[in-house]
Amino acid sequence: xxNNDRSDGRAPRISLGxxxxxxxxxxxxxxxxxxxxxxxxxxxxxxEFTAGLGKYQKLMDVEEIYNEFYIGELxxxxxxxxxxxGYIYGTGDKYAYYLSAEEFAENEVxxxxxxxxxxxxVMWSMNTIEVINVMPDSPALEAGILPGDYIVAVEGDYVxxxxxxxxxxxxxxxxxxxxNFTVQRNGETIEFSVVREKIKEISVISSVCESDxxxxxxxILEFDLGTPGQFKAACEExxxxxxxxxxxxxxxxxxxxxxxxxxxxxxxxxxxPIVHIVYKSGExxxxxxxxxxxxxxxxxxxxxxxxxxxxxxxxxxxxxxxxKLVGTTTYGKGTMQNIIPLSDGSGFGxxxxxxxxxxxxxxxxxxxQPDYPCEIAEEFALTSIYKLTFEQDAQLQKxxxxxxxxxE
Numbered sequence: 001x002x003n004n005d006r007s008d009g010r011a012p013r014i015s016l017g018x019x020x021x022x023x024x025x026x027x028x029x030x031x032x033x034x035x036x037x038x039x040x041x042x043x044x045x046x047x048e049f050t051a052g053l054g055k056y057q058k059l060m061d062v063e064e065i066y067n068e069f070y071i072g073e074l075x076x077x078x079x080x081x082x083x084x085x086g087y088i089y090g091t092g093d094k095y096a097y098y099l100s101a102e103e104f105a106e107n108e109v110x111x112x113x114x115x116x117x118x119x120x121x122v123m124w125s126m127n128t129i130e131v132i133n134v135m136p137d138s139p140a141l142e143a144g145i146l147p148g149d150y151i152v153a154v155e156g157d158y159v160x161x162x163x164x165x166x167x168x169x170x171x172x173x174x175x176x177x178x179x180n181f182t183v184q185r186n187g188e189t190i191e192f193s194v195v196r197e198k199i200k201e202i203s204v205i206s207s208v209c210e211s212d213x214x215x216x217x218x219x220i221l222e223f224d225l226g227t228p229g230q231f232k233a234a235c236e237e238x239x240x241x242x243x244x245x246x247x248x249x250x251x252x253x254x255x256x257x258x259x260x261x262x263x264x265x266x267x268x269x270x271x272x273p274i275v276h277i278v279y280k281s282g283e284x285x286x287x288x289x290x291x292x293x294x295x296x297x298x299x300x301x302x303x304x305x306x307x308x309x310x311x312x313x314x315x316x317x318x319x320x321x322x323x324k325l326v327g328t329t330t331y332g333k334g335t336m337q338n339i340i341p342l343s344d345g346s347g348f349g350x351x352x353x354x355x356x357x358x359x360x361x362x363x364x365x366x367x368x369q370p371d372y373p374c375e376i377a378e379e380f381a382l383t384s385i386y387k388l389t390f391e392q393d394a395q396l397q398k399x400x401x402x403x404x405x406x407x408e
Contacts, residue, residue, distance in 0.1 A: 084098045088348055095335060096350050101345035116174065116175050116197070116198055117173075117197075117199050118171065118194045119135040119137075119139055119141065127160035129167055131149040132147060136202075138199060145183070145194075148185070150185070151183055152183070154167045154170045157170075175196060176197075179195075181194075201226055203220065203221045203223070203230060203256075204218060204227060205219040208242075210390055213242060215243065215400055216243030218247070219249040222253055222255070223255060223309040227257075228260055231264050245298065246296050247403070248299070248301070248317075248323070249300075249385075250302055250313055251385050253305075255311075256309050260309070261275075264313065265313065267293070267294060269316065271291040272288060272320070272358060276355065276356040277355050277356075279352065280352070299399040299403055300317055300323045300399070301399050302326070303330070303385075303395070307331035311330045311363060312357060319357050319359040319360050320358065325371045326370055326395055327374055327375075328373065328374075330363070330367040332364060332368075334363045335364055336354070337350060337351055337352065338352045374395050
């Protein structure tokens with residue numbers, strides 16, 4: 001679209017190049033002061049400003065050509081969002097990302113431990129959405145949704161056709177509206193229409209070991225703001241029901257909120273460092289545990305998909321000899337990201353620091369090594385850990401075996 005006058009009542013749009021030139025003119029006017037003593041400062045500032053335009057020159061050239069010749073319509077917001085995504089990608093920061101205003105708002109919801117939906121945790125499975133668990137006191141539980149159900153269609157469209165992300169988006173919505181979807185269960189097709197409510201995210205799942213009721217198993221799915229309360233409640237509830245030993249399962253845990261992981265480690269560990277954060281400047285910050293702790297006989301299961309805060313959890317317990325680690329070497333993400341908001345409601349994540357466990361080295365690109373290497377048998381390797389039976393889960397068996405040895 002060219003820069004011709006508009007007749008639709010809206011202000012004319014200026015190009016990126018014109019905007020930069022206007023800024024340049026503003027600089028020129030600002031520095032046009034008759035006092036001779038300021039001439040040198042003006043000249044230096046102008047040289048510095050124009051030199052900085054170099055890396056944007058190609059972008060300005062491309063925009064000018066598009067404005068002059070392109071036969072389609074230009075979406076300035078979409079262009080700006082993608083320019084920023086490209087810049088961040090070009091930095092080489094593999095954990096960085098850009099969030100549009102809409103995505104930024106959704107991200108704020110994701111880390112708040114609440115969302116609007118029906119209350120299920122799901123996974124992609126054979127071109128369907130498989131229900132892994134149903135949250136307590138949720139609309140899904142009341143409607144009769146069961147773990148192991150397969151959601152095959154949402155709002156009349158097959159999941160296999162619209163894809164996982166689109167199907168999940170359709171499952172979410174406003175409080176009081178209905179999510180309409182189709183479930184397959186044991187060869188039977190069932191239609192559901194479930195009213196959406198505000199849901200408290202479940203990030204901790206606890207159970208009693210089926211082969212030994214004195215062993216409590218706590219799966220930590222991720223670390224969000226609701227995780228510490230759920231974790232502490234699970235420990236207390238299992239102890240109340242007779243658990244004397246614990247297995248903490250952080251397999252496939254992608255990490256999460258630093259405050260959440262530090263809260264949990266403070267709950268478990270004695271007085272001392274939890275994590276050391278080292279910034280680009282070399283400045284070092286240490287977060288420590290107080291002298292209050294819960295002494296639990298426990299082991300931790302890790303795998304190659306345990307990352308970030310999940311790795312810090314395992315490594316910190318290992319450093320204090322609080323728990324032995326079972327499984328495979330973790331992912332190796334020892335960097336911290338901060339989310340920076342921008343003026344239009346968008347934002348971006350940027351890697352700002354390395355974090356170190358209490359007494360061991362940073363594990364970026366290396367991972368955390370298990371004390372007892374153990375893999376799932378090849379015949380079950382492609383089975384989700386959420387679907388493994390006790391007999392199939394060699395890592396869980398090994399973690400309990402270690403507890404038995406410690407008890408002797």
